Amino acid sequence: MTKNISEKSFESFNWLDIKGPTEAQLEDIAKKFDLEVFPVKDSVEHGHLPKIEKIKNFNFIILRAYTANEYDNNSTVGELSNKVAFFYNEKQLITIHRTSFPFLEDIFKSDLKCTSVYELLIRIFKEIILTYNAPSQWQTDQIDEVEKTIFLKQQNKISLEDLYFQKAETRITKKLLVLTQNVINKFHVPEENSSALEDVKDNLVKLILAYEEAMDDAINLMNTFMSVTAQKNNDVVKLLTVFSAFFLPLTFLVGVYGMNFKYMPELEWKYGYLYAIIFMFVMCVFIYIWFKRKNIM
Incomplete structure (x- = not known):
């Protein structure tokens, strides 16, 4: 063998x-x-x-x-x-x-x-x-x-x-x-x-x-x-969406008043800047309350 x-x-x-x-x-x-x-x-x-x-x-x-x-x-x-x-x-x-x-x-x-x-x-x-x-x-x-x-x-x-x-x-x-x-x-x-x-x-x-x-x-x-x-990816997308919802209207407002037209009456207001800030704050509060009622946040 x-x-x-x-x-x-x-x-x-x-x-x-x-x-x-x-x-x-x-x-x-x-x-x-x-x-x-x-x-x-x-x-x-x-x-x-x-x-x-x-x-x-x-x-x-x-x-x-x-x-x-x-x-x-x-x-x-x-x-x-x-x-x-x-x-x-x-x-x-x-x-x-x-x-x-x-x-x-x-x-x-x-x-x-x-x-x-x-x-x-x-x-x-x-x-x-x-x-x-x-x-x-x-x-x-x-x-x-x-x-x-x-x-x-x-x-x-x-x-x-x-x-x-x-x-x-x-x-x-x-x-x-x-x-x-x-x-x-x-x-x-x-x-x-x-x-x-x-x-x-x-x-x-x-x-x-x-x-x-x-x-x-x-x-x-x-x-x-x-x-x-x-689910993790969805959470990330949801977070980005929430941020976008807050900043999109604020960006729009800033964009409007960033235009270089000569006759924009709000630019001559003494408290125009303060009014704009208050309006932005109110808008953020409104969006937050709306999200809470819809159980998005």
Whole structure:
């Protein structure tokens, strides 16, 4: 065996784990186990979503484990997760993946005693689904922090870009879990393994509900942020309008008496300046009272 290919024997089956295989290695695996070359090569191609199908004497499953970091801004399936491909029958399990997964290495190195290939598959499926647990809590915590910031009047500390990525991550992750649920529901096991499989299904349902709630919260949070921002802009416009309402008539009065006509009788009044100031003051009081009665101020 080469460095990136490991093999482990159990009582009734063998497990072949392949990490980052070359094209030649994939062709050798396909030839050795009488598999079609294209599905084997597809197992390391980017972008495939969870699925299950029958290929000759093997069943073929693709699942995706969550691999993104907490503070990364991701918006695609490939950025959020990496896949593991499974080819299995009663006597053989082959796992193929491009990158290393700690849970796979731990299972491989452990003294786990599996009586059937289904028992091992269920164990691996459970670990893959568990990779979505921590991100679910991350999303909840981040939403709570953003919510506090919005309602504590600190909108300037919020990035609309971060809100977008948060919504995108929850939406994509939920879709991945729903597709995974479809695969698990089509995965048939012997009666003695049905209880363990049901436990995996229950965990999936809980995660889907958690991400659905997080997605709804993220959407509502973005809408709230946009509403609060719009309200803030409206307040600014309202303030400017109020100032304009006060100064527009005063500016008009000043403009009239700033004209350079020779015969303007008010310019000869001894108390003309005082009258103009008093008139401006009365006009401001009138505008203020009118605004108050209309509940504008």
